Amino acid sequence: MSWIEFWDGKPPIYANARHEAAHYRQIAEDIVANLPGPGCHVLDYGCGAALSADRVADACAQLTLCDASANVRQALTAHFGKRSDIGILAPEQIAAALPDRSLDLIVANSVIQYLPAEDLRKALILWRTKLADGGRLLIADVVPPGQSPVADAAALLKFAAANGFFLAACTGLVKTYFSDYRKLRSSLGFQVFDERDMIALLSAGGFAARRHFPNLGHNSDRMAFMAMHAAPTVTIGAVSTLNGAFAQQNRSAQEG
Numbered sequence: 001m002s003w004i005e006f007w008d009g010k011p012p013i014y015a016n017a018r019h020e021a022a023h024y025r026q027i028a029e030d031i032v033a034n035l036p037g038p039g040c041h042v043l044d045y046g047c048g049a050a051l052s053a054d055r056v057a058d059a060c061a062q063l064t065l066c067d068a069s070a071n072v073r074q075a076l077t078a079h080f081g082k083r084s085d086i087g088i089l090a091p092e093q094i095a096a097a098l099p100d101r102s103l104d105l106i107v108a109n110s111v112i113q114y115l116p117a118e119d120l121r122k123a124l125i126l127w128r129t130k131l132a133d134g135g136r137l138l139i140a141d142v143v144p145p146g147q148s149p150v151a152d153a154a155a156l157l158k159f160a161a162a163n164g165f166f167l168a169a170c171t172g173l174v175k176t177y178f179s180d181y182r183k184l185r186s187s188l189g190f191q192v193f194d195e196r197d198m199i200a201l202l203s204a205g206g207f208a209a210r211r212h213f214p215n216l217g218h219n220s221d222r223m224a225f226m227a228m229h230a231a232p233t234v235t236i237g238a239v240s241t242l243n244g245a246f247a248q249q250n251r252s253a254q255e256g
């Protein structure tokens with residue numbers, strides 16, 4: 001089994017419907033908080049069920065939902081297919097369907113941990129091609145090495161208590177412990193990154209990147225990164241900086 005087959009099989013990773021709804025509501029609110037403006041074009045890559053995607057679409061000009069799972073896309077179409085401002089695509093359709101440099105924000109939340117290294121490298125190339133000048137790539141819910149399962153469970157239980165599914169979450173944690181998900185993490189691989197490696201990876205992919213706070217979703221121990229097209233080397237006096245697009249953008253903002 002691959003990770004894509006796992007997600008295609010509608011895995012029971014949520015404790016109940018209330019958990020799933022609260023999760024996607026939170027993710028949508030967090031994406032909205034990161035929108036550059038109401039006229040922006042957004043890609044949510046590896047969006048999953050995206051139950052509250054309408055909230056994101058209401059706050060931007062065009063939202064594209066992309067997921068590798070055919071079953072997920074079918075559910076998205078049933079849910080949002082009538083909205084002309086929400087597009088639904090498979091990953092392999094993105095290259096032809098979206099114009100280059102057309103996206104103001106690309107979000108990949110809780111996705112890169114499931115991508116083999118070569119797929120992540122290809123995704124970075126695709127995202128860079130589609131990102132507009134000044135557009136932003138937000139990679140979030142990145143799992144650092146050695147993250148404690150106890151800390152993960154504690155973060156989930158806190159979120160559950162605040163959203164009325166505490167008991168279901170307790171049962172869900174026990175089920176997850178004995179589930180395929182845990183076994184697949186060890187058999188298929190589950191990518192973890194520390195902050196420095198993630199910045200280096202993005203830099204090698206042609207992005208200027210930095211850690212971004214807060215992470216999307218309920219788990220603040222996981223990490224988010226904001227990245228832009230790296231600008232060509234800028235020379236200030238004798239000092240050459242390739243802090244890239246962020247430095248460039250800060251200067252433009254001051255001049256503007």
Ligand SMILES: C[S@@+](CC[C@H](N)C(=O)[O-])C[C@H]1O[C@@H](n2cnc3c(N)ncnc32)[C@H](O)[C@@H]1O
Pocket residue numbers: 003004007008027045046047048049066067068069072091108109110111114115119
């Ligand atoms: C953990 S879920 C995250 C869903 C959503 N982004 C969220 O924050 O809840 C991972 C999702 O990534 C999708 N996915 C896995 N590999 C993918 C790939 N190569 N391209 C696009 N989506 C992928 C899966 O189908 C699944 O829906």
